[in-house]
Amino acid sequence: GFAFFFCYVMSSGSYDYFQFVQQWPPTNCRARRRPCSKPRPLQNFTIHGLWPSNYSNPTMPSNCKGSQFEARKVYPQLQSNLKIAWPDVESGNDTRFWEGEWNKHGRCSEQTLNLMQYFERSYGMWKSYNITEILKNASIVPHPTQTWTYADIVSPIKTATKRTPLLRCRQDKNTQLLHEV
16 A cells, blocks of 8 residues: 555655755856856856655655646746746756756646746745845855855845755865855
């Protein structure tokens, strides 16, 4: 019985909370083998995704059985907002990026947020929690030599959002670069 129950929970997209993940494009581009589509990446945090997650296994659920992405359901004004907030900094194909995020994560939450609501909510959160501004107000801005501790970065975000963020970094030579919040 246990294996069946586990499979059912996975496919129906049972989750405890959403991870709202923002990425720092320069780190994204620097850590890749191929260069990004634009020569100078954006200097502000952009959306990576809104991921239904479980406390027991934060990366699940994904690849659920909900409806497939349909670009026409993302109306024109929302599309132009998403091009700013949720661009594909790697290949420049924004719509394909949104499609991948919806098909992998979004449709797991379809009982809570339909496709349009999923993208509207993501954009709204990006506007409400402007990580770039929050850090700038704490004098944390990209710098070639200055470094900050994990706590330095967490503290102003926690104060502004009333949530404790998880930071993901990427190794680059002898230093850690902030990649995602």
